[in-house]
Amino acid sequence: MSMWDKNKVGCILLDKKLAQPFNKGAKRTHKPAWDELKCTKCGLCYLFCPDAAIKEKADGFFTSDADYCKGCGVCARECWFGAITMVEES
Ligand code: SF4
């Protein structure tokens, strides 16, 4: 019986190119919207996004990549500062 730390990591996309064939953006009903007045640039949203769909902008704030974001809302849930709101896809 193998120990847990010997198992390969599963269910995590370490590279957003791996999500490309799934075209998750096409099925999204909601998308994250950032309030940069509330954002502290802590990067938690970037770390927690299960699809590696959040990218850091040149100014240090974050945004989602519409091709890879599936609209799950994890980023909004994990942001301690309420800087992300899920809004309906237009
Ligand atoms: S988790 Fe919230 S405060 Fe931190 S970088 Fe993301 S949006 Fe900004």
Ligand code: SF4
């Ligand atoms: S809604 Fe989900 S997939 Fe989209 S950026 Fe936030 S955590 Fe990532």
